[in-house]
Amino acid sequence: MLEPAQSADVVIVGAGVSGLAAAHHLTRAGVTTVVLEAAPYTGGRMSTEKVDGFRLDRIGQLLFTSYPELTRTPGLDALVLRPFAPGVLVHSDGRHHRAGPPAPTWSTKGARGSARGALIAARALASAPRAPRAPRTAGPATPRPATPLGGALDQARLSAALGRLAATPAERLLTRRELPAAQALATRGLPSRTVDGFLRPLLSALLSDPGLTTSSRCADLALHAFARGRLCLPEGGADALPELLAATLPPGTVRTGVRVTEVSTTSVRTADHGELACRSVLLATGARAAAELLPGLRVPSFHPVTVVHHATSEPPLAEPALLLDADRRGPVAYTAVVSQVDPSRAPAGRTLVSSTVLGPPPPGLDALVRGHLAELYGTSTSGWETLAVHHDPEAVPAMPAPHDLHRPVRLLTGLYVCGDHRDTSTVQGALHSARRAAHVLAADLGVDLPDAVDPMSTAA
Incomplete structure (x- = not known):
């Protein structure tokens, strides 16, 4: 509860990852901060539903071990990342084909060699299940069928291209x-089969954009993160990250169940808890909620996302891999046996399969998804139990070209805004935006924050 006439240096509206991260940067510098959240829980879109011992993410947030803000954000030292198998599996013509960078380069370079980066990488390595090897069988060799990556020469070109991308500084990609x-892929010097069979489904998954209308610079940054790191999930569910941020703030910093109705440079007014005086206000809500408090703020278009969770008795895939559909014969853009990646997300003896549908969900979604999953995994799905279907029509802010990766965070002196809609529509973008806003806000208050912001580091 807010006390009458209570005040703080900064009031942050919204307890998603961006608002909580900004609170960490400010409180570490001695700026008294209060975070107000209308919902009864923190995390915003990074929330996890608990059903019969399963942990079900409402939006399938894919992270990378190479995201630098995971190591630059205070409060995340105890974060445990569970990595997928290297690269991805691509399904085409009834077969699975592995594709990815030529070698894992994500150990410490993705975090610029920091000790915390090494710690996160070591935890990820220690928790990564090893992929089983296929048994060798005797008999005459048979020619391998064509893969969605093309022939051996095409695959060598792809491997070289990903290697060059991993070595390219992010600031050069932004030039x-x-x-x-979708247009830019045709200019990358790779054969059309490789582009259509691998890069398109991969980027659609990473950007939540099946039409690939996203800015090519944002797509290059996503591929850069893929080439430098490993896809991963927070142990315990997507909400583990915001819950860790909230738990490591000073007691009383975060107040849930407080709905803000009006903001100014010196106060916020709430629906049921009165007014709170302050020296600055930082809006860290989603784009639409921010525009409701400050009419005139641009609201982007969004990519809808639907996540379907199924429970099975046996894992339909023997390794913790992200599985893409190169043939695009059904609604599922990507799927994974999530309990193979993070065993804490399913009770003992049960298996959790989570599948993501991009765009508006079609009628008869569950039946269509089951049929598609049966083809992708090569097994019957008739006995699978549907645990939950989570649909969010505004899951991911769109980033069409041209896209400003560093939209201003200062609206007025004393009034600021941050979130993934100000940078890139990723967890990395949300955290980076929070750090930018905290530095600008602190400078206006005459406070120096450590760790200067690299203006080109959005997705390095």
Whole structure:
């Protein structure tokens, strides 16, 4: 509860990852901060539903071990990342094909060699299940069928391209000509089979954009993170990250169940808890909620996302891999046996399969998803139990070309805004935006924050 006439240096509206991260940067510098959240829980879109011992993410947030803000954000020292198997599996013509960077380069370079980066990488390595090897069988060799990556020469070109991308600084990627991602793929010097069979489904999954209208610069940054790191999930569910941020703030910093109705440079007014005086206000809500408090703020378009969770008795895949559909014969963009990646997400003896549908969900979604999953995994899904279907029509802010990766965070002196809609529509973008806003706000208050912000580090 807010006390009458209570005040703080900064009031942050919204307890998603961006607002909580900004609170960490400010409180570490001695700025008294209060975070107000209308919902009864923290985390915003990074929330996890608990059903019969299963942990079900409402939006399938894919992270990378190479995200630098995971190591730069105070309060995340205890974060445990569970990595997928290296690269991804691509399903085509009834077979699985592995694709990815030529070698894992994500150990410490993705975090610029920091000790915390090494710690997160070591935890990820220690928790990564090893992929089983296929048994060798005697008999005459048979020619391998064509893969969605093309022939051996095409695959070598892809491997070289990913290697070059991993070695390219992010600031150089941001100087490339900007086009819609679908258009830019044709200019990368790779064969069309590799583009259509691997890069398109991969980028659709990473950007939640099946039409690939996203800015090519944002797509390049996503591929850069893929080439430098490993796909991963927070242990215990997506809400583990915001819960850790909230738990490591000073007691009383975060107040849930407090709905803000009006903001100014010197106070916020709430629906049921009176007014709170302050020296600055930082809006860390989603784009639409921010525009409701400050009419005139631009609201982007969004990519809808639906996540379907199924329970099975046996894992339909023997390794913790992200599985893409190169043939695009059904609604599922990507799927994974999530309990193989993070065993804490399913009770003992049960298996959790989580599948993501991009765009508006079609009628008869569950039946269509089951049929598609039966083809992707090569097994019957008739006995699978549907645990939950989570649909969010505004899951991911769109980033069409041209896209400003560093939209201003200062609206007025004393009034600021941050979130993934100000940078890139990723956890990395949300955390980076929070750090930018905290530095600008602190400078206006005459306070120096450590760790200067690299203006080009959005997705390094």
